[in-house]
Amino acid sequence: MLDEIFAQFAHDPNFDKPADALSCDNDDDGSTLDHGRIADALTARQFITAGKATVTLKSLKSGARFTYRITAAKDENGDRSGDGTLFVGLLSGPNNDGDYKYLGRISRDVFWRGRKNPRPGDISADAPSMKAFDWTWRKLVQGTLPDQVEIWHEGRCGRCGRKLTVPESIRSGFGPECIQHIG
Ligand SMILES: [Zn+2]
Numbered sequence: 001m002l003d004e005i006f007a008q009f010a011h012d013p014n015f016d017k018p019a020d021a022l023s024c025d026n027d028d029d030g031s032t033l034d035h036g037r038i039a040d041a042l043t044a045r046q047f048i049t050a051g052k053a054t055v056t057l058k059s060l061k062s063g064a065r066f067t068y069r070i071t072a073a074k075d076e077n078g079d080r081s082g083d084g085t086l087f088v089g090l091l092s093g094p095n096n097d098g099d100y101k102y103l104g105r106i107s108r109d110v111f112w113r114g115r116k117n118p119r120p121g122d123i124s125a126d127a128p129s130m131k132a133f134d135w136t137w138r139k140l141v142q143g144t145l146p147d148q149v150e151i152w153h154e155g156r157c158g159r160c161g162r163k164l165t166v167p168e169s170i171r172s173g174f175g176p177e178c179i180q181h182i183g
Contacts, residue, residue, distance in 0.1 A: 034155040034164060034170045035056075035152050035153065035154055035155055035170075036152065036153050036155070036164075036170045036171060036172075036173055037150055037151070037152050038055070038145075038151040038152065038153060038173060039145075040145055041139070041140045041142075041143050041144055041145040042143070043172075043173070044140050044145055044151045045140050045141070046158075046182050046183070047151075047153060047158040047173045047174075048070050048086075048106075048137070048140070048158070049070070049084075049086060049106070050157075050158035050159040050174070050178070050182060051071065051072040051080060051086075051158070051159050051160070052069075052071055052072070052156075052157070052158065052159060052160055052161035053069070053070045053071075053153070053158040053159075053173075054067065054068070054069050054070075054153065054154040054156055054158075054161075055067070055068055055070070055151055055152065055153055055154070056068075056151070056152040056153075056154060057132055057133065057136055057149055057150070057151055058149065058150040058151075058152065059132075059148060059149060060147070060148055060149065060150060061148060066090060066091070066128075066129045066132055066133070067090070067091035067154065068088055068089060068090055068091065068103065068133060069088070069089045069091070069100050070086050070087070070088050070089075070106070071086065071087050071089075072084075072085070072086055072087075073085040073086065073087060073105075083107065083108070084107075084108070085105055085106065085107045086105060086106040086107075087102070087104075087105050088102075088103040088104050088105060088106060088111070088133060089101060089102055089103055090103045090123060090129050090133075101122075101123055102114075102115060102122065102123070103123055103129065103130060103133060104130070104133075104134075106137070109141050111133065111134050111137045111138070113125040113130050113134060114130075136149055136151070153173040155170065157169070157173070157174050157175040157178050158173050158174055158178075159174060159175075159178035159181065159182065160175065160178055162175055
């Protein structure tokens, strides 16, 4: 089933210029982004739910990929909201910092496709990008990182979004301070 989903990636209008192009981009300071592959389901879940995560899902069979940003909902004080809701966006343009379209939300480990009140132009509930995230997330919740998919971080801390610089941080996906809050 995943192969079918990823096979559709190339035909998704929202799937434009994803990680291949980005991986060659220079960052603000001129250095190259340092990606890191996330090796297991637990780490992937910790990363995705850390609060400010950017991840790329890559199909090993087709090579197709999508990049998502998953951010924690905030309460009126700017703290993470008590129910732990996360918003999921899909990278849908060339700007790695801004061009994310709303995909859905994660609430109590369940991914909900789309908005409560859909708007024109929203990513449809059966878009490949939607199915791929939903499918992968379900597997992660079950404790499985499927063989068919790789999960990569994009060189930024999953918790605070700052650029990772040292090899140890690039391996873990978290900066030296933030990793102390994970687990
Ligand atoms: Zn951090």
